[in-house]
Amino acid sequence: MGDQLSTRQLSDLRRYTVAQVASTFGSALTSTTVSVTAVAVLGAGPREVSLMVAASAVPPLVLGPFAGVLLDRVSRPRRVLIVADLIAACAIAVCAVAAFARVLTVTTLIGLSLTLGVTGVARAGLYFSHLSTLGVRDVSTTRARLQSHSLLARSTGASVAGPLFTAAGAAVMFSCDVLTYLFSALCLAGLSTPDHRETARRGGIAGEFADGVRVLRDSAVLSALALYLLIGGAASGGVAAQRAVFLLDDIGIPVSAYGIPAVAATLSAAVGALAAPRILAAGISADRVLRVTVLAAAGCALALPLTAGGFPLALLIVCASTALPTFFGAIMNIALITVMGTDVGDRYFARVGALLGTGTTAANLVGALLGGVLGEHFGVRTGIWVFVLADLTAAVAFASVLARRAACASSRRQTAKA
Template sequence: MADDSPGAASEVTAPSSRGAVAALMFSQGVGVAGTQVTALALPTLAILLLDAGPLAASLVFALEYGIQGLTGPFAGVLVDRVASRRRLLIAVDVVQLLLVATVPLAHAVGALTLVQLYAVAAVSGALGGVTAIAVPTVVADFVPRDGLVAVNAKLAGARSAGQIAGPGLAAALVQAVGAATAMVADAVSYGLSALAMSLPRLRRDEEPERAAARPGIADSLREGIDVLRDQPLLARLAVAAAALNLGGAGLGGLFVYFAYQVVDLGPGELGLTQAVYSIAAVTAVFTAKRVVRRVGLTRVIPLFGPLAAGALFLIPLASLGAALPVLITYQLVFGFCATVWSVSWVTLQQRLSPPEQLGRVLGLSRSIGQLVVPVGALLGGALAGAVGTTGALAVFASIALAGTLAVAATRSQPALPGAGRA
């Protein structure tokens, strides 16, 4: 990782570094937008073309997140071992392109099956986990400490742009050309991402070669676990992220049903609340550096995590009246606070983890957070049947809040190197 010397601070403005950041932003934005197409197309194909039932269709979603969680630690080992993390990102994009392209090809020759859809969801999910781990390590390779918050915020902004544009693009393509053909757009997005990452040339010292002597996989994983054990702050953050994901998955699975059936919103009103979330997230992206500089990196975490989780209680509270204003307030608070929290969390992981073990720390932390997503999604429907939709929403909000409060002790953490600068 780059140091905090005065000379290092200027490196992020070097043309090669600016080109690398721009390439990462484009890659993240176009990748997220393209992924939205496949996220809609796979279950559409399973249900409408292959007559999958509710459980079989939900397995597509569960496989993607479940496999990411299971393979996360091993993806972290891979990221720490490769000689060039940027070339790894390019290779993953190329494999993703070929993988996604198998669906429209199989459909064209009448050979598409549920097994293939499950395989594509699982393998694509695992590869997506590699990308999610590799990107922050690439950033840590060439961005100095005082530039991490700004670059992480830019990448979050690129992902937000993809999330805003992606669902509309996905729906339009699926409607216009069919679900299978629409997936060609996702394959193209991976090709564009690989091309963008191949253009900038980082200086040799910005992407250091990994050590030739490498321990076995078990020892490598143990080293990553040791980092989490020696850095209790990172372990608490992983628990908090898992709690937010568990609560968010349960809430997310019930939110549309709650909006339509419990508080009587129409599609336009629901879309308005989601637009507010996007606006809040983008606002957080542009102000994250200023917020972190003013509040302090280690103080942002225990403040914004519980604020984001606390906002989740506004969803069940909307059942008491004034549903639209209450849900707009929820999206506003949650979108801003969760985005600042996420940017700060990634930055802390980059600062506190040894550079040669950052991939494993990210992989282990991501695994903890990803494994709970399908659990939360499946529990949501079951719990709603037992205690009602509003009661289930309150339970999941409580889980998220309890988990984020686990980081309250981070206020006592010693100052980080360079923590006075954002």
């Protein structure tokens, strides 16, 4: 009977992974389709595009923390995930019909971005914590593998979306996106294990929100992580705001070669996503992996403002400064999920994750605005230096906290043996 149960659980876990891959791949296709359709088909300008970006960022920024409280209350997470997939499929189907009828507007795309932002909040809060309902024993390793498949699916979707859009057009792309979400919902509905998990005792929303803040505050590692993500998020937004001007104007990279670093980053993210579960499965602690990759990603990013020389050398440096941080970042994200799962458990996972995500999103927006100011007044190379050095400083501080925890754990083990 045990073998039969184990076989069923393994089958469910595979089906669950396929559902996650399908919906993540669909998200990547949708993101590219929306952007390209807005600019290339509907003639949207910077203002309209910024509204679409803001629409997708508003739900995690505004709803995230309190959504985390509600999601930690969900005792049947699979049903919520299925509903989220179906809502996303319906919203994209509206755009597909509008594109076929040639009545698609930028306003419709903004509405789609807002809807997908809301469903994305639900998915982010439940997908990893839902693993406990599948009878998974080694939750950390399974989370790492699930995250790696998600990163790989996102990278693949981002890589093929452009060529597919060129070949098929917006209406067909939206239709394909609908199918990925419906397929995901079908896979989730086909799971055989009971859809139920233990939840924390319910109180008022404000009280449960405060509990999530307390868990985050009382953990030295999570507090340091929150500070690192705030500074790192601001640095990421600041560099992104100045990157195009730096590459095209200061470095003089041709427009035809501008997308090459992005391709390198996509490939390196896929390699990192594949490598991370193997590293963790080899017995290397998630804390150690996180410590090394945080420092490595921040250190490699220093190469970007150092870019100089002729076109071939400059392009090589830019690719390295983009691909290497992305490679280490993919591994870091998977180790981070593992560390969070160990430190907070399933009952607080959505709340803490939402708090961290909201803070990072807000910091990213602030960093982008600050990057524009610094680049305008001091030059983009100097502006980028400010952000990459701030990111390195935060990475060193966070790695130091992880190192101290590892030293304390080692000391306790030695004392126990003695």
